[in-house]
Amino acid sequence: MIHVQHLTKTYEDLSRGSFVAVDRVSFSVRPGEIFGLLGANGAGKTTVMRILSTVLTPTHGIATVAGFDVIRDAAEVRRNIGFVSNNTAIYDRMTAWEMVNYFGKLHGMPKAELRDRLETLFTQLRMNEFRDVPGSKMSTGMKQKVSIARAMVHDPPVLIFDEATLGLDVLVARNLLSVVRTLRESGKCLIFSTHIMSEVERLCDRIAIMHRGRILDSGTLVELRSRHQEDDFEELFFGLLSRHEEAELDEMSMIGGVS
Numbered sequence: 001m002i003h004v005q006h007l008t009k010t011y012e013d014l015s016r017g018s019f020v021a022v023d024r025v026s027f028s029v030r031p032g033e034i035f036g037l038l039g040a041n042g043a044g045k046t047t048v049m050r051i052l053s054t055v056l057t058p059t060h061g062i063a064t065v066a067g068f069d070v071i072r073d074a075a076e077v078r079r080n081i082g083f084v085s086n087n088t089a090i091y092d093r094m095t096a097w098e099m100v101n102y103f104g105k106l107h108g109m110p111k112a113e114l115r116d117r118l119e120t121l122f123t124q125l126r127m128n129e130f131r132d133v134p135g136s137k138m139s140t141g142m143k144q145k146v147s148i149a150r151a152m153v154h155d156p157p158v159l160i161f162d163e164a165t166l167g168l169d170v171l172v173a174r175n176l177l178s179v180v181r182t183l184r185e186s187g188k189c190l191i192f193s194t195h196i197m198s199e200v201e202r203l204c205d206r207i208a209i210m211h212r213g214r215i216l217d218s219g220t221l222v223e224l225r226s227r228h229q230e231d232d233f234e235e236l237f238f239g240l241l242s243r244h245e246e247a248e249l250d251e252m253s254m255i256g257g258v259s
């Protein structure tokens with residue numbers, strides 16, 4: 001469903017010059033699977049997600065979603081994905097129902113089909129009790145559900161969650177994770193980025209650990225634990241990062257020694 005191969009993104013930055021934010025990243029995600037991108041701030045997760053949602057173009061490499069190339073077939077990719085982040089705009093004066101309906105119309109959905117879809121979504125996400133509440137009166141949890149419903153209105157096979165639990169209280173974050181699990185059961189292909197280790201541990205079928213634009217390792221939790229002979233996931237994560245940093249320092253000192 002999602003195939004990413006040697007994906008690279010370089011930003012031209014005034015202070016840093018040419019900066020490689022994503023460096024030859026490769027992974028695949030299947031239907032019915034939750035793939036977790038785990039990394040600290042600045043690891044490059046959002047950049048990968050933005051490339052997959054066609055907001056950014058890669059500098060090198062290939063990314064396809066549902067068989068469509070993110071550059072050549074951007075419109076098809078957008079039809080096949082839903083994007084959920086933590087800062088989706090919620091319009092103060094529109095009700096939950098109006099907002100999701102509005103996005104369905106933007107996707108060109110016929111009226112009757114859209115109404116049925118909204119009924120299904122509002123039931124599935126337990127949104128019926130606030131379907132007529134305007135954005136200005138919604139709690140954070142309600143807003144997050146509207147963002148998810150909005151991303152799902154056209155029933156895309158692929159859903160991208162970029163740091164979607166950021167700023168949510170424990171209960172709301174827990175609900176969101178349970179929605180993500182339900183989506184997996186319905187066969188959706190899900191990619192989920194976070195810096196919270198317990199979330200990937202509890203939720204993701206496979207995990208890629210990202211640091212400074214690179215994937216340091218990826219696999220199921222069981223595979224990662226056995227490969228690194230470490231049961232404590234936090235220790236595993238920091239061990240990987242520090243070994244990577246040491247290797248980079250060695251590389252730099254070798255280059256320094258040669259020149």
Ligand SMILES: Nc1ncnc2c1ncn2[C@@H]1O[C@H](COP(=O)(O)OP(=O)(O)OP(=O)(O)O)[C@@H](O)[C@H]1O
Binds near residue numbers: 021040042045046
């Ligand atoms: N438009 C841009 N121009 C220059 N540099 C950028 C731009 N966008 C992101 N970066 C840099 O690219 C790197 C990766 O950023 P990105 O937002 O993808 O990481 P992230 O893992 O999602 O982190 P965060 O959780 O902080 O969003 C960071 O060093 C960031 O400063």
